[in-house]
Amino acid sequence: MSLSALVRQGSTWKLLRPQFCRSGGRCVVRAASSDASSDVKSKLKDAELLKTDCFVGGEWTGAESGETMPVYNPATNEVVANVPVGGAKETSRAISAAADAFPGWKAKTAKERGSILRKWYDLVVEASDDISSIMTAECGKPFAEAKAECVGGAGSIEWFAEEGRRIQGDVLETVNPSIRFLTTKSPVGVVGAITPWNFPMSMITRKVSPALAAGCTVVLKPAEVTPLTALSLAELGRRAGIPAGVLNIVVGDAPAIGDTLIASDTVRKIGFTGSTGVGKKLAAGAADTVKRVSLELGGNAPFIIFDDADVETAAQMTVSSAFRNAGQTCICANRIFVQEGIRSQFVEAITAVVNGLKLGSGFDEGVTMGPLISPKQRDRVHELVKEAVSKGAKPTTGGGIPNLGGKLDQGYFMQPTVLDNATLDMKVYKEEIFGPAMPIITFKQDKDAIKMANDTEYGLAAYFWTKDLARAFKAAEQLDYGMVGINEQAITSEIAPFGGIKHSGVGRENSKYGLEEFLQLKTLVMGVGYNKTL
Numbered sequence: 001m002s003l004s005a006l007v008r009q010g011s012t013w014k015l016l017r018p019q020f021c022r023s024g025g026r027c028v029v030r031a032a033s034s035d036a037s038s039d040v041k042s043k044l045k046d047a048e049l050l051k052t053d054c055f056v057g058g059e060w061t062g063a064e065s066g067e068t069m070p071v072y073n074p075a076t077n078e079v080v081a082n083v084p085v086g087g088a089k090e091t092s093r094a095i096s097a098a099a100d101a102f103p104g105w106k107a108k109t110a111k112e113r114g115s116i117l118r119k120w121y122d123l124v125v126e127a128s129d130d131i132s133s134i135m136t137a138e139c140g141k142p143f144a145e146a147k148a149e150c151v152g153g154a155g156s157i158e159w160f161a162e163e164g165r166r167i168q169g170d171v172l173e174t175v176n177p178s179i180r181f182l183t184t185k186s187p188v189g190v191v192g193a194i195t196p197w198n199f200p201m202s203m204i205t206r207k208v209s210p211a212l213a214a215g216c217t218v219v220l221k222p223a224e225v226t227p228l229t230a231l232s233l234a235e236l237g238r239r240a241g242i243p244a245g246v247l248n249i250v251v252g253d254a255p256a257i258g259d260t261l262i263a264s265d266t267v268r269k270i271g272f273t274g275s276t277g278v279g280k281k282l283a284a285g286a287a288d289t290v291k292r293v294s295l296e297l298g299g300n301a302p303f304i305i306f307d308d309a310d311v312e313t314a315a316q317m318t319v320s321s322a323f324r325n326a327g328q329t330c331i332c333a334n335r336i337f338v339q340e341g342i343r344s345q346f347v348e349a350i351t352a353v354v355n356g357l358k359l360g361s362g363f364d365e366g367v368t369m370g371p372l373i374s375p376k377q378r379d380r381v382h383e384l385v386k387e388a389v390s391k392g393a394k395p396t397t398g399g400g401i402p403n404l405g406g407k408l409d410q411g412y413f414m415q416p417t418v419l420d421n422a423t424l425d426m427k428v429y430k431e432e433i434f435g436p437a438m439p440i441i442t443f444k445q446d447k448d449a450i451k452m453a454n455d456t457e458y459g460l461a462a463y464f465w466t467k468d469l470a471r472a473f474k475a476a477e478q479l480d481y482g483m484v485g486i487n488e489q490a491i492t493s494e495i496a497p498f499g500g501i502k503h504s505g506v507g508r509e510n511s512k513y514g515l516e517e518f519l520q521l522k523t524l525v526m527g528v529g530y531n532k533t534l
């Protein structure tokens, strides 16, 4: 068994099975043959996609201060590119550009906007190898995973290119014979979009595509550590005919850009994906100008294996979920609950799957797990593992920081770790791990698993494995989460609403509901000048 990269093919997801990589039961990397090069430009078919400026009002522009900051390859700690440190001034200019472009973009028909989006989709699909190389270079995920994100992210552009044409108002049954009631939907206006580093493309397309399809214009702030994927998307959008000012990108100083977006009365909506802490601050700030907000925040997903589950399949899927993007996925399995009777079989199976992982540069053949995004993040996860071990958890594999050799020794890698005997007092149980560690907790009765699963402030995604229909319905109905995977861990699709409850956020992305987030309702009440009963 081996962990597989989750790869999108058409409208379905497939597990791409890499070659096994075993060395004394531990993950290894062949550093000598590693292609961890940070010279991403040489990997691109179209080198013009590597943009290193802000994109404001249709122009590529540096920061007024002239200041730049490096973007690192987390596999090697080498500099991939330098980008401007944009701040309040650049953001204000971008907001003005978006406001100027709004009336013209709004006035286009949904079909006109849709055909520009469709062209953007086509260009993104055509350039998906290049976008994926840029993504792997700046965020570290294996190329196959980057490609899967690229295809899924493009899927959102395609979906909303089509869905924009299905925006509908209502004609309401009147209560007054001389009056008619209608509702119309219009774009909310200028949107501020703030996105994280873990999915540098798809978190953008889920916000920008519905916003543009609805007729809004956008100022996007990508994560400061992964701005290059965003900038390549802007270049393709420009080529697709997205008019100047409709999509603007400011990279740089997060609080300065964020504060300017939040304070602006012109910006009528904030779409944010990131940590719960930052999301709460943004939501509080947005109250001053009564902006709408959508928040896609953190998670602490339970993954429940009931005793009638197919253990081998569940073990494979658990690893695919927990260690996707090296565990840095908001819907990652974070706490694994296994029913008593199948515990040892499951732990053995899962350890074997994890031992089949290959750690290394995302550009290297067969690599299934890359580095974490930063040394800070790697050390945080390592500390969580050490705390769990000090409280009695037993690593059946991993547990430390690997020695990979060559350039990769400068990278931010952590061994994929299985923690058997985890307990409720450990931080790995209470916190979002956001790294390659999985705590395994044993339960006796179904109700115990559900109780522990719901024992968190988060409510993003939950999963369980069973063949019993009654058990499945009961668990699905009792889990307090925005999304539930039933015998399935690949729950993301452009057609399905994505989002959480409780401290995991408000609003939904993708699907028909994702478009509503960028539309506002207007009620038209018309005295029609005759009484229909006469």
Ligand SMILES: NC(=O)c1ccc[n+]([C@@H]2O[C@H](COP(=O)([O-])OP(=O)(O)OC[C@H]3O[C@@H](n4cnc5c(N)ncnc54)[C@H](O)[C@@H]3O)[C@@H](O)[C@H]2O)c1
Pocket (backbone or CB within 6 Å): 194, 195, 196, 197, 198, 199, 203, 221, 222, 223, 224, 254, 255, 256, 257, 258, 259, 273, 274, 275, 276, 278, 279, 281, 295, 296, 297, 298, 299, 329, 330, 331, 432, 434, 460, 499, 500, 504, 505
């Ligand atoms: N629910 C979802 O759909 C989803 C998806 C991906 C990631 N996430 C969550 O994101 C978190 C990891 O991402 P992260 O570390 O990039 O989160 P983060 O909150 O640190 O950063 C997210 C974005 O916010 C920006 N930011 C940071 N401080 C800001 C400020 N003061 N004002 C304005 N913007 C600011 C960052 O630059 C980045 O662009 C995890 O908690 C993860 O669960 C959630």
Ligand SMILES: O=CCCC(=O)O
Pocket (backbone or CB within 6 Å): 198, 199, 202, 328, 329, 330, 331, 492
């Ligand atoms: O990290 C959050 C996004 C994960 C996904 O799109 O499946």
